[in-house]
Amino acid sequence: MATYTANQVSINNGSKLVTINSNESPESVSQGDFIQIANYPLAEINRTFLDANSKHIIELVKVWKHSDQISQPAIVVPTTVDFKATVDALKKANILVNDNTQAMQDWQTKLGEVTFRNIDETQTTIKTLKQMESDFNELMARLEAQPEPQPNNNAAWFDADSTWR
Known part of the structure; x- marks a missing residue:
C-alpha cells in the first residue's frame, strides 16, 4: 500500500538526497517510511524538505549505494509504525x-x-x-x-373594533 508516488525522482550514488523532479508534494511521507526507486531495494527515509530552489527533497537515512538514477519512478511505503x-x-x-x-x-x-x-x-x-x-x-x-379547558365567559377580550369587552 503506497502512501506516496512520484513520477520522476533522481539520486546520485553516494548521496542521501532524492530530488523529486515531477514536483509531487511528499506531505504524506513520514520519517521511517521506505522509498523504492525504480526496481532497487527499499531505502529508509529520514525526512523531507524543500531545497533552496523550492524542489521537494526526500532525505534517506543511509547513502544511496546504487548507480545514479535520473527521472525514475518512485513509491513510498508506510512503516510498520503506521x-x-x-x-x-x-x-x-x-x-x-x-x-x-x-x-x-x-x-x-x-x-x-x-x-x-x-x-x-x-x-x-x-x-x-x-x-x-x-x-x-x-x-x-x-x-x-385532563379535562378539556372550558371557555371562560367572564373573560375580557377585544372585539373587532378594539373595544374592551
Missing part, C-alpha cells in the same frame, strides 16, 4: 463494539437504563428506547386524561 497504529485503532474499535453489544441490545429491548462504555474509558448512562417510549405514552395518557 500499520501498528492502524491495527491498534482497529483493536480499540473492536473492543468498544464488543463491550457495547449487550448494552445496545438492552437499549433496544428492555425498560430502564443502560450504560455504554466510551473509547476514553468513561461511561454514559441513558434511558432505553422502550423506557423512552413508555415515558412518552405515560405523558400522553396523563394529558388525554
